[in-house]
Amino acid sequence: MSAAGGLARRRLLLLAPLGVAAAGGAAFWTMLTRMQAGKFDPHDIGNPMLGKKVPDFELSGISGGGGFSSKELLAAAQKQPVLVNFFMSTCIPCAEEADALDALAKQGLQIWGIAWEDDPAKASAFLDKYGNPFARVGDDRSGNAAINFGLYGVPESYLIDRTGRIVWHMAGALSDGAIERGLLPAIAKARG
Numbered sequence: 001m002s003a004a005g006g007l008a009r010r011r012l013l014l015l016a017p018l019g020v021a022a023a024g025g026a027a028f029w030t031m032l033t034r035m036q037a038g039k040f041d042p043h044d045i046g047n048p049m050l051g052k053k054v055p056d057f058e059l060s061g062i063s064g065g066g067g068f069s070s071k072e073l074l075a076a077a078q079k080q081p082v083l084v085n086f087f088m089s090t091c092i093p094c095a096e097e098a099d100a101l102d103a104l105a106k107q108g109l110q111i112w113g114i115a116w117e118d119d120p121a122k123a124s125a126f127l128d129k130y131g132n133p134f135a136r137v138g139d140d141r142s143g144n145a146a147i148n149f150g151l152y153g154v155p156e157s158y159l160i161d162r163t164g165r166i167v168w169h170m171a172g173a174l175s176d177g178a179i180e181r182g183l184l185p186a187i188a189k190a191r192g
Contacts, residue, residue, distance in 0.1 A: 055148035059138030063124040067138040077160040081190040084158045089126035097173035098130035105133035113137040161190035
């Protein structure tokens with residue numbers, strides 16, 4: 001290798017980190033610009049089930065209550081939109097969103113809960129402590145229903161419309177902003 005070729009290679013290696021930093025800066029600038037315009041949602045992770053039919057499942061209940069199946073969920077959604085919320089007793093954000101779920105239930109939104117990979121007694125104690133806004137609660141100890149929904153983690157919520165399709169999705173705890181800007185417009189559209 002010639003001295004000129006070695007020098008060119010060293011220069012390229014020295015400039016590579018600068019190129020990476022420039023690309024990262026451009027991405028960060030784009031994200032900030034979209035956040036300012038209200039067009040960036042860090043919780044929008046592009047769930048592959050969005051727009052698709054609710055997957056088939058059948059879950060037993062917790063706390064002596066009956067669970068539910070996808071058929072029962074679809075029947076309920078034909079009457080009005082249903083919010084399906086995955087939660088876990090050890091999940092701090094799940095506890096943080098409890099008041100928001102309770103307020104939505106009191107406003108007439110039907111919410112069905114799924115305890116994800118949780119001990120039924122612990123899930124029941126969680127609901128006793130933080131309130132139970134759910135019309136129905138299913139036990140997904142195996143995690144199969146969560147996999148079929150495309151769950152990333154808890155809490156996670158899915159709005160089901162009259163056709164049985166998932167029309168809105170939120171990964172993370174429901175905040176006032178997410179409810180105002182995302183969920184409520186999706187509910188209005190699903191009812192329309």
